[in-house]
Amino acid sequence: MVLPPETTKSITLTLSSLMSTNKLDKKVNFSSNIVTEKQNDNSKKQLSQPNLKYLQNAAEFSPTFQKQLEVKKIFLEGRRIAPVELLPQNNISRNHSVRVYMFDDFLSAEECDGLRSVHNKHVKSGSTQSPILCFENLQTLRLNLESVNRSHVTVSASDFTEGTYCLNETFSLQVADWLNYNWSYSTAFYFGESTFSKKMAALIQETTSLKPENGGKFQITSYPQHIGYKKHTDCIEDNSHFRDRFATVLVYLDDVESGGETAFTELGIWVKPKKGRALVWNNMNEFGKCEPLSVHEASKVTKGQKYIIQRWYYYESFWALGKRMEAPPLPPREPDIGMVSCDEFHHGSCRWYDEWSYDVMKDYRSTMNKT
Numbered sequence: 001m002v003l004p005p006e007t008t009k010s011i012t013l014t015l016s017s018l019m020s021t022n023k024l025d026k027k028v029n030f031s032s033n034i035v036t037e038k039q040n041d042n043s044k045k046q047l048s049q050p051n052l053k054y055l056q057n058a059a060e061f062s063p064t065f066q067k068q069l070e071v072k073k074i075f076l077e078g079r080r081i082a083p084v085e086l087l088p089q090n091n092i093s094r095n096h097s098v099r100v101y102m103f104d105d106f107l108s109a110e111e112c113d114g115l116r117s118v119h120n121k122h123v124k125s126g127s128t129q130s131p132i133l134c135f136e137n138l139q140t141l142r143l144n145l146e147s148v149n150r151s152h153v154t155v156s157a158s159d160f161t162e163g164t165y166c167l168n169e170t171f172s173l174q175v176a177d178w179l180n181y182n183w184s185y186s187t188a189f190y191f192g193e194s195t196f197s198k199k200m201a202a203l204i205q206e207t208t209s210l211k212p213e214n215g216g217k218f219q220i221t222s223y224p225q226h227i228g229y230k231k232h233t234d235c236i237e238d239n240s241h242f243r244d245r246f247a248t249v250l251v252y253l254d255d256v257e258s259g260g261e262t263a264f265t266e267l268g269i270w271v272k273p274k275k276g277r278a279l280v281w282n283n284m285n286e287f288g289k290c291e292p293l294s295v296h297e298a299s300k301v302t303k304g305q306k307y308i309i310q311r312w313y314y315y316e317s318f319w320a321l322g323k324r325m326e327a328p329p330l331p332p333r334e335p336d337i338g339m340v341s342c343d344e345f346h347h348g349s350c351r352w353y354d355e356w357s358y359d360v361m362k363d364y365r366s367t368m369n370k371t
Protein backbone atom coordinates (compact mmCIF):
# COMPACT_ATOMS: atom_id res chain seq x y z
CA MET A 1 0.00 0.00 0.00
CA VAL A 2 1.16 3.49 -0.72
CA LEU A 3 1.10 5.24 2.58
CA PRO A 4 4.36 6.70 3.80
CA PRO A 5 3.22 8.69 6.83
CA GLU A 6 6.59 8.55 8.45
CA THR A 7 8.45 10.72 6.05
CA THR A 8 10.64 13.70 6.71
CA LYS A 9 9.24 15.67 3.81
CA SER A 10 6.52 17.14 5.95
CA ILE A 11 9.00 19.50 7.56
CA THR A 12 8.27 22.02 4.87
CA LEU A 13 4.71 22.36 6.11
CA THR A 14 4.51 22.16 9.82
CA LEU A 15 5.23 19.68 12.57
CA SER A 16 5.87 21.13 15.90
CA SER A 17 6.03 19.53 19.27
CA LEU A 18 6.80 15.88 19.39
CA MET A 19 5.70 13.92 22.30
CA SER A 20 8.37 12.35 24.39
CA THR A 21 7.96 8.68 23.71
CA ASN A 22 9.06 7.75 27.19
CA LYS A 23 6.14 9.57 28.72
CA LEU A 24 3.94 6.72 27.62
CA ASP A 25 6.25 3.98 28.66
CA LYS A 26 4.11 1.94 30.95
CA LYS A 27 4.20 -1.67 32.00
CA VAL A 28 3.45 -4.38 29.44
CA ASN A 29 -0.27 -3.81 29.82
CA PHE A 30 -1.17 -3.49 26.15
CA SER A 31 -4.30 -1.50 26.60
CA SER A 32 -2.49 1.56 27.85
CA ASN A 33 -0.23 1.69 24.88
CA ILE A 34 -2.12 2.43 21.79
CA VAL A 35 -2.82 6.05 21.08
CA THR A 36 -3.35 7.54 24.44
CA GLU A 37 -3.07 11.02 23.00
CA LYS A 38 -6.35 12.63 22.09
CA GLN A 39 -6.41 14.19 18.68
CA ASN A 40 -6.57 17.95 18.86
CA ASP A 41 -9.31 19.91 17.25
CA ASN A 42 -7.41 20.55 14.08
CA SER A 43 -10.31 22.21 12.35
CA LYS A 44 -9.35 25.56 13.82
CA LYS A 45 -5.63 25.20 13.37
CA GLN A 46 -3.72 27.00 10.71
CA LEU A 47 -0.54 25.58 9.26
CA SER A 48 1.95 26.27 11.95
CA GLN A 49 5.45 27.57 11.38
CA PRO A 50 8.00 24.82 10.93
CA ASN A 51 9.40 24.12 14.33
CA LEU A 52 13.04 25.13 14.48
CA LYS A 53 13.99 22.36 16.83
CA TYR A 54 12.46 19.85 14.46
CA LEU A 55 14.34 21.25 11.49
CA GLN A 56 17.56 21.27 13.43
CA ASN A 57 17.08 17.70 14.62
CA ALA A 58 16.17 16.54 11.13
CA ALA A 59 19.20 18.29 9.64
CA GLU A 60 21.55 16.76 12.18
CA PHE A 61 20.15 13.27 11.81
CA SER A 62 22.48 10.63 10.39
CA PRO A 63 20.58 7.83 8.73
CA THR A 64 21.22 4.14 9.17
CA PHE A 65 20.83 1.75 6.27
CA GLN A 66 19.19 -1.64 6.20
CA LYS A 67 20.36 -3.57 3.16
CA GLN A 68 20.17 -7.18 4.27
CA LEU A 69 17.72 -9.60 5.75
CA GLU A 70 19.44 -12.40 7.63
CA VAL A 71 17.32 -14.83 9.58
CA LYS A 72 18.16 -17.12 12.45
CA LYS A 73 16.55 -19.45 14.94
CA ILE A 74 16.17 -18.58 18.61
CA PHE A 75 14.56 -20.04 21.73
CA LEU A 76 12.42 -17.69 23.77
CA GLU A 77 10.18 -18.31 26.76
CA GLY A 78 9.94 -22.02 25.93
CA ARG A 79 9.21 -21.40 22.25
CA ARG A 80 11.40 -22.45 19.36
CA ILE A 81 11.24 -19.61 16.85
CA ALA A 82 12.80 -20.88 13.66
CA PRO A 83 12.69 -19.51 10.11
CA VAL A 84 11.47 -21.59 7.19
CA GLU A 85 12.21 -20.15 3.78
CA LEU A 86 9.19 -20.25 1.50
CA LEU A 87 10.36 -20.98 -2.02
CA PRO A 88 8.63 -19.76 -5.17
CA GLN A 89 6.15 -22.36 -6.34
CA ASN A 90 6.26 -21.43 -9.98
CA ASN A 91 9.03 -21.56 -12.52
CA ILE A 92 10.36 -18.15 -11.76
CA SER A 93 14.16 -17.99 -11.74
CA ARG A 94 15.83 -17.24 -8.39
CA ASN A 95 17.59 -14.41 -10.09
CA HIS A 96 15.93 -11.83 -7.88
CA SER A 97 16.46 -10.78 -4.31
CA VAL A 98 13.05 -11.40 -2.73
CA ARG A 99 13.19 -13.90 0.12
CA VAL A 100 10.13 -14.88 2.12
CA TYR A 101 10.44 -16.51 5.53
CA MET A 102 7.86 -17.88 7.92
CA PHE A 103 8.31 -18.32 11.68
CA ASP A 104 5.64 -20.15 13.64
CA ASP A 105 5.10 -19.16 17.30
CA PHE A 106 6.82 -15.84 16.77
CA LEU A 107 4.45 -14.23 19.27
CA SER A 108 2.81 -16.12 22.13
CA ALA A 109 -0.95 -16.70 22.28
CA GLU A 110 -1.19 -14.21 25.18
CA GLU A 111 0.62 -11.52 23.21
CA CYS A 112 -1.68 -12.08 20.23
CA ASP A 113 -4.77 -11.94 22.44
CA GLY A 114 -3.55 -8.76 24.14
CA LEU A 115 -2.87 -7.01 20.85
CA ARG A 116 -6.21 -8.03 19.38
CA SER A 117 -8.09 -6.86 22.40
CA VAL A 118 -6.44 -3.45 22.56
CA HIS A 119 -6.97 -2.99 18.83
CA ASN A 120 -10.66 -3.87 19.11
CA LYS A 121 -11.18 -1.44 21.97
CA HIS A 122 -9.41 1.27 20.13
CA VAL A 123 -11.33 0.74 16.89
CA LYS A 124 -14.58 0.73 18.82
CA SER A 125 -13.87 4.00 20.55
CA GLY A 126 -12.58 5.56 17.31
CA SER A 127 -15.54 4.58 15.20
CA THR A 128 -18.40 6.10 17.14
CA GLN A 129 -18.61 8.70 14.35
CA SER A 130 -18.55 7.90 10.66
CA PRO A 131 -15.04 8.63 9.32
CA ILE A 132 -13.87 11.11 6.72
CA LEU A 133 -12.96 9.45 3.45
CA CYS A 134 -9.77 10.41 1.61
CA PHE A 135 -8.63 9.14 -1.79
CA GLU A 136 -5.32 8.82 -3.58
CA ASN A 137 -6.76 10.99 -6.37
CA LEU A 138 -10.01 11.80 -8.16
CA GLN A 139 -9.79 8.73 -10.38
CA THR A 140 -9.60 6.52 -7.29
CA LEU A 141 -12.81 8.07 -6.01
CA ARG A 142 -14.46 7.48 -9.42
CA LEU A 143 -13.32 3.87 -9.63
CA ASN A 144 -14.50 3.18 -6.09
CA LEU A 145 -17.93 4.56 -6.99
CA GLU A 146 -17.98 2.50 -10.20
CA SER A 147 -17.19 -0.63 -8.20
CA VAL A 148 -20.43 -0.20 -6.27
CA ASN A 149 -22.49 0.64 -9.37
CA ARG A 150 -22.51 4.38 -8.73
CA SER A 151 -20.77 5.47 -11.93
CA HIS A 152 -23.70 7.81 -12.60
CA VAL A 153 -22.61 9.94 -9.62
CA THR A 154 -20.58 12.78 -11.08
CA VAL A 155 -17.63 13.83 -9.00
CA SER A 156 -14.99 16.45 -9.63
CA ALA A 157 -11.92 17.85 -7.89
CA SER A 158 -14.18 20.35 -6.14
CA ASP A 159 -15.72 17.51 -4.13
CA PHE A 160 -12.51 17.32 -2.12
CA THR A 161 -12.35 19.74 0.77
CA GLU A 162 -9.95 22.55 0.04
CA GLY A 163 -6.28 21.64 0.20
CA THR A 164 -6.97 17.94 0.60
CA TYR A 165 -8.02 14.75 -1.14
CA CYS A 166 -10.76 14.19 1.43
CA LEU A 167 -14.53 14.49 1.13
CA ASN A 168 -16.45 16.65 3.55
CA GLU A 169 -18.26 14.96 6.44
CA THR A 170 -21.64 14.78 4.71
CA PHE A 171 -20.34 13.37 1.44
CA SER A 172 -18.05 11.02 3.36
CA LEU A 173 -21.07 9.59 5.11
CA GLN A 174 -22.87 9.08 1.81
CA VAL A 175 -19.89 7.44 0.08
CA ALA A 176 -19.18 5.29 3.15
CA ASP A 177 -22.72 4.03 2.90
CA TRP A 178 -22.38 3.30 -0.83
CA LEU A 179 -19.10 1.50 -0.21
CA ASN A 180 -20.88 -0.42 2.51
CA TYR A 181 -18.09 0.34 4.99
CA ASN A 182 -15.95 -2.19 3.14
CA TRP A 183 -12.52 -1.60 4.59
CA SER A 184 -9.97 -2.95 7.02
CA TYR A 185 -9.11 -1.16 10.29
CA SER A 186 -5.65 -0.10 11.43
CA THR A 187 -4.43 1.23 14.76
CA ALA A 188 -0.86 2.20 15.49
CA PHE A 189 1.60 2.36 18.32
CA TYR A 190 5.19 3.49 18.31
CA PHE A 191 8.52 2.28 19.57
CA GLY A 192 9.01 3.25 23.19
CA GLU A 193 5.34 3.71 23.94
CA SER A 194 5.27 0.37 25.73
CA THR A 195 7.65 -2.27 26.95
CA PHE A 196 5.99 -4.60 24.45
CA SER A 197 7.11 -2.42 21.52
CA LYS A 198 10.70 -2.74 22.70
CA LYS A 199 10.36 -6.47 23.23
CA MET A 200 8.93 -6.99 19.78
CA ALA A 201 11.58 -4.82 18.12
CA ALA A 202 14.31 -6.80 19.92
CA LEU A 203 12.76 -10.12 18.90
CA ILE A 204 12.62 -8.98 15.28
CA GLN A 205 16.22 -7.82 15.42
CA GLU A 206 17.44 -11.08 16.85
CA THR A 207 15.61 -13.28 14.37
CA THR A 208 15.93 -11.17 11.21
CA SER A 209 18.77 -8.66 11.76
CA LEU A 210 16.35 -5.79 11.07
CA LYS A 211 17.47 -2.80 13.14
CA PRO A 212 14.87 -1.21 15.45
CA GLU A 213 15.92 2.29 14.35
CA ASN A 214 14.99 1.49 10.75
CA GLY A 215 11.49 0.44 11.77
CA GLY A 216 8.33 2.51 11.45
CA LYS A 217 5.22 2.34 13.54
CA PHE A 218 3.66 -0.92 14.69
CA GLN A 219 0.38 -1.25 12.86
CA ILE A 220 -2.36 -3.64 13.91
CA THR A 221 -4.97 -4.34 11.23
CA SER A 222 -8.23 -6.22 11.35
CA TYR A 223 -10.16 -7.43 8.32
CA PRO A 224 -13.86 -8.10 8.76
CA GLN A 225 -15.48 -10.89 6.75
CA HIS A 226 -15.38 -10.31 2.93
CA ILE A 227 -12.55 -7.78 3.22
CA GLY A 228 -9.02 -8.11 1.86
CA TYR A 229 -6.40 -5.82 0.43
CA LYS A 230 -5.60 -5.72 -3.28
CA LYS A 231 -2.32 -6.68 -4.89
CA HIS A 232 0.45 -4.13 -4.21
CA THR A 233 4.11 -3.76 -3.36
CA ASP A 234 5.04 -2.28 0.02
CA CYS A 235 7.66 -0.11 -1.67
CA ILE A 236 7.17 2.36 -4.47
CA GLU A 237 8.39 1.03 -7.79
CA ASP A 238 10.98 3.22 -9.54
CA ASN A 239 11.30 5.34 -6.46
CA SER A 240 14.08 7.87 -6.62
CA HIS A 241 14.99 7.80 -2.93
CA PHE A 242 15.84 5.16 -0.35
CA ARG A 243 13.40 6.14 2.38
CA ASP A 244 11.20 3.25 1.45
CA ARG A 245 10.18 -0.06 2.94
CA PHE A 246 13.04 -2.50 2.60
CA ALA A 247 11.34 -5.32 4.52
CA THR A 248 7.99 -6.22 6.03
CA VAL A 249 7.37 -8.12 9.25
CA LEU A 250 3.79 -9.33 9.56
CA VAL A 251 2.42 -11.50 12.37
CA TYR A 252 -1.02 -13.11 12.31
CA LEU A 253 -2.76 -12.51 15.62
CA ASP A 254 -5.34 -15.24 15.19
CA ASP A 255 -6.37 -18.14 12.97
CA VAL A 256 -8.91 -17.31 10.28
CA GLU A 257 -11.81 -19.66 9.68
CA SER A 258 -11.54 -19.35 5.93
CA GLY A 259 -9.68 -17.11 3.47
CA GLY A 260 -7.40 -14.20 4.42
CA GLU A 261 -4.22 -15.77 3.04
CA THR A 262 -1.27 -13.56 2.18
CA ALA A 263 -0.51 -14.36 -1.45
CA PHE A 264 2.69 -13.46 -3.31
CA THR A 265 1.09 -13.66 -6.70
CA GLU A 266 4.27 -13.52 -8.82
CA LEU A 267 6.19 -15.97 -6.65
CA GLY A 268 3.31 -18.38 -6.26
CA ILE A 269 3.66 -18.29 -2.46
CA TRP A 270 0.51 -18.46 -0.39
CA VAL A 271 0.44 -18.31 3.39
CA LYS A 272 -2.42 -19.23 5.66
CA PRO A 273 -2.96 -17.04 8.72
CA LYS A 274 -2.14 -18.88 11.93
CA LYS A 275 -2.09 -17.35 15.38
CA GLY A 276 1.46 -16.25 16.30
CA ARG A 277 2.91 -17.00 12.84
CA ALA A 278 5.22 -14.37 11.35
CA LEU A 279 5.93 -13.71 7.73
CA VAL A 280 9.04 -11.70 6.91
CA TRP A 281 10.21 -10.68 3.46
CA ASN A 282 12.23 -8.02 1.68
CA ASN A 283 10.58 -5.66 -0.78
CA MET A 284 13.78 -3.98 -1.96
CA ASN A 285 17.12 -5.35 -3.04
CA GLU A 286 20.47 -4.58 -1.41
CA PHE A 287 20.93 -1.62 -3.77
CA GLY A 288 17.70 -0.01 -2.61
CA LYS A 289 15.59 -0.87 -5.64
CA CYS A 290 11.97 -1.83 -5.15
CA GLU A 291 11.44 -5.41 -6.36
CA PRO A 292 8.21 -5.81 -8.39
CA LEU A 293 8.26 -9.54 -7.58
CA SER A 294 7.49 -8.73 -3.93
CA VAL A 295 3.93 -7.95 -5.00
CA HIS A 296 1.38 -9.51 -2.65
CA GLU A 297 -2.23 -9.30 -1.62
CA ALA A 298 -4.38 -10.01 1.40
CA SER A 299 -7.00 -12.41 0.05
CA LYS A 300 -10.52 -11.71 1.18
CA VAL A 301 -11.58 -13.26 4.44
CA THR A 302 -14.40 -15.60 3.48
CA LYS A 303 -15.38 -16.63 6.99
CA GLY A 304 -14.48 -15.06 10.32
CA GLN A 305 -12.09 -12.17 10.84
CA LYS A 306 -8.39 -11.65 10.36
CA TYR A 307 -5.92 -9.76 12.58
CA ILE A 308 -2.31 -8.92 11.86
CA ILE A 309 0.43 -6.70 13.27
CA GLN A 310 2.97 -5.27 10.84
CA ARG A 311 6.11 -3.23 11.07
CA TRP A 312 7.93 -1.93 8.03
CA TYR A 313 11.72 -1.54 8.03
CA TYR A 314 13.14 1.17 5.83
CA TYR A 315 16.22 0.98 3.63
CA GLU A 316 17.34 4.41 4.79
CA SER A 317 16.14 5.72 8.14
CA PHE A 318 15.09 9.33 8.66
CA TRP A 319 14.46 11.44 11.69
CA ALA A 320 10.67 11.22 11.78
CA LEU A 321 10.66 7.45 11.21
CA GLY A 322 8.93 5.54 13.96
CA LYS A 323 7.95 8.71 15.88
CA ARG A 324 4.40 9.75 16.51
CA MET A 325 3.95 13.03 14.69
CA GLU A 326 1.44 15.77 15.17
CA ALA A 327 -1.66 15.32 13.01
CA PRO A 328 -2.07 17.58 9.96
CA PRO A 329 -4.36 20.60 10.29
CA LEU A 330 -6.42 19.68 7.21
CA PRO A 331 -9.10 18.63 6.45
CA PRO A 332 -11.31 20.48 8.92
CA ARG A 333 -12.81 17.79 11.14
CA GLU A 334 -14.34 16.98 14.47
CA PRO A 335 -11.90 15.91 17.18
CA ASP A 336 -11.25 12.16 17.31
CA ILE A 337 -12.86 11.44 13.95
CA GLY A 338 -11.27 8.53 12.07
CA MET A 339 -9.84 8.62 8.58
CA VAL A 340 -10.41 6.14 5.78
CA SER A 341 -7.72 6.29 3.17
CA CYS A 342 -8.30 4.65 -0.21
CA ASP A 343 -5.12 3.84 -2.10
CA GLU A 344 -4.83 3.92 -5.87
CA PHE A 345 -7.69 1.69 -6.99
CA HIS A 346 -5.85 -1.06 -8.89
CA HIS A 347 -3.00 -1.40 -6.39
CA GLY A 348 -4.66 -0.94 -3.05
CA SER A 349 -7.86 -0.78 -1.07
CA CYS A 350 -9.54 1.39 1.53
CA ARG A 351 -8.38 1.24 5.14
CA TRP A 352 -9.56 3.01 8.28
CA TYR A 353 -6.83 4.62 10.40
CA ASP A 354 -6.93 5.89 13.94
CA GLU A 355 -4.45 8.64 13.14
CA TRP A 356 -4.23 11.27 10.45
CA SER A 357 -1.40 11.47 7.98
CA TYR A 358 -0.06 14.37 5.91
CA ASP A 359 -0.74 12.34 2.80
CA VAL A 360 -4.26 13.70 2.69
CA MET A 361 -2.99 17.22 1.99
CA LYS A 362 -2.50 18.44 -1.55
CA ASP A 363 0.39 20.80 -0.84
CA TYR A 364 2.16 18.08 1.09
CA ARG A 365 1.90 15.78 -1.88
CA SER A 366 3.09 18.42 -4.30
CA THR A 367 6.14 18.95 -2.06
CA MET A 368 6.74 15.21 -2.12
CA ASN A 369 6.54 15.16 -5.91
CA LYS A 370 9.02 17.96 -6.32
CA THR A 371 11.71 16.55 -4.09
Ligand SMILES: O=C(O)CCC(=O)C(=O)O
Nearest residue numbers: 001229261262297298308
Ligand atom coordinates in the same frame (compact mmCIF):
# COMPACT_ATOMS: atom_id res chain seq x y z
O1 LIG B 1 -2.92 -8.86 5.50
C1 LIG B 1 -2.06 -9.33 4.77
O2 LIG B 1 -1.95 -10.55 4.60
C2 LIG B 1 -1.14 -8.42 4.01
C3 LIG B 1 -1.28 -6.96 4.37
C4 LIG B 1 -0.45 -6.07 3.52
O3 LIG B 1 0.16 -6.50 2.59
C5 LIG B 1 -0.33 -4.63 3.82
O4 LIG B 1 -1.05 -4.11 4.67
O5 LIG B 1 0.53 -3.98 3.21
Ligand SMILES: [Fe+2]
Nearest residue numbers: 001233234296
Ligand atom coordinates in the same frame (compact mmCIF):
# COMPACT_ATOMS: atom_id res chain seq x y z
FE1 LIG C 1 1.64 -5.17 1.89
